[in-house]
Amino acid sequence: MRVTVFGVRGLLGQALMREWNGDEVAGLSSIDGDIRDSGKVREIVERKRPDWIVLAAAYTDVDGCESHQDLAFAVNRDGAAHVAEAAKAAGSRLLFISSDYVFDGRKTSPYEIEDSRNPQSVYGHSKAEAEIRLLEILPDCCIARTSWLFGKGGKCFPDTILKLAASRPALDVVNDQRGCPTYTVDLAGAIIQLCRKDASGIVHVTNVGACSWFEFAREIVQSAGLPAEVRPVSSQQVARPASRPAYSVLSPASLQNFGIAMPSWQDALRRYLAER
């Protein structure tokens, strides 16, 4: 297979490039091709004519999106549509990475792919609108929704917690947001399999199991053997510009339908801490 990955310098893009063996894979940064530039995107895709395009490029600063709405929609929605239009013109398949933040978090059981989108933040809106546009342009595209990414090669939650725990006796971490931490290595592996299985439609791809940010932080600190105390607090106590869903656990059923199983988030965290 010939594959083109947009967003190659990001957390997931780097993992995709490390994990993807046995196919011809080309990676693009924002310097090689800014997805806001439809002409450039079309030219790149036309030249490469890949079997699959994996779109891992996005404006991912969830709080930054609240104050830079135009940029959020220009990259996350319109940029994604440019890639989909180019894929359609070149006859390439497209796998788009979306987010648990397309949901409002009011459910108390895992979100299935049939559940309605109801984003609560600008970032969530931009990803939800991208999904809708992409399904119009390329009805057979694959949309892989994921959540709470961590991995090598960029800022991520475990690194932040380890840094704070090494310099402070106690950390306050929110305990009223629940989701599925996901290791970029495991997500990349699942994406590669989805492409090889010629997947289409919406798929939820996360490590198995759920926790709050507090529980995630506690596991990180304990696994690293650090003495810092991790204390649970509410989201109200650490106000941030963007609202986050209180519960955004994604059900693994859609991924299991492709015969793909993911390890637990605790197993993924142990591997990450050993490998970083």
Ligand SMILES: NC(=O)c1ccc[n+]([C@@H]2O[C@H](COP(=O)([O-])OP(=O)(O)OC[C@H]3O[C@@H](n4cnc5c(N)ncnc54)[C@H](OP(=O)(O)O)[C@@H]3O)[C@@H](O)[C@H]2O)c1
């Ligand atoms: N991180 C999470 O917790 C999380 C959760 C759910 C879903 N997701 C989704 O998963 C995907 C990968 O996330 P990530 O954490 O790997 O993101 P990331 O580390 O922030 O990387 C995103 C990449 O997008 C590229 N990019 C930004 N604007 C661009 C533009 N206008 N044109 C071309 N490239 C552009 C950047 O490229 P340069 O570095 O070359 O400038 C950056 O390397 C994204 O779609 C994100 O929405 C992430």
